[in-house]
Amino acid sequence: GAGVSQTPSNKVTEKGKYVELRCDPISGHTALYWYRQSLGQGPEFLIYFQGTGAADDSGLPNDRFFAVRPEGSVSTLKIQRTERGDSAVYLCASSLTEGQGYTFGSGTRLTVV
């Protein structure tokens, strides 16, 4: 596609529920990144995919967070047993190759109530 597409744009969920956030990167971009951003903060790295594999998942805060990219294009970030502290904007970005600047999607605003 022309840009990085993220769905849904907004998600409100109850504490303890499971959520999935979807990212469709720019066609041909092999590098895909997930970040999350809280108000007044810079984006915080979560996980990086090169192709289908997670090249670096060191930013995932705990084992409730998991992400996949099975065919090397669309990625899904999965959060189990959501907590109120998970509330943030989850940003997906892609780049043609690693080391380049990113194109960010418009983000998913997750609110856990």
Place this chain on the structure above:
Amino acid sequence: QKEVEQNSGPLSVPEGAIASLNCTYSDRGSQSFFWYRQYSGKSPELIMSIYSNGDKEDGRFTAQLNKASQYVSLLIRDSQPSDSATYLCAAGGSYIPTFGRGTSLIVHP
């Protein structure tokens, strides 16, 4: 821990002036440096990337890098009200840049 420091601001400049935004980073192994602009409620947008010491100009924007001082700056010439946004600095090693908290810029008419 890799850190990128920015003054949160706000930095307020009059229309037509030069806005100077600064950033320092802790990881001496950083090789790539980026400036992103983020409007309120929107996602970051890449405006400049710089990889070697010196200046890089693109239109009204100039990025400056000094690796010895671990310092990156962004100059915006002829600032416009539409430049009012938060500017995020990012510094990276091989592939995962660390972002600063951003500097809020206000350009007033």
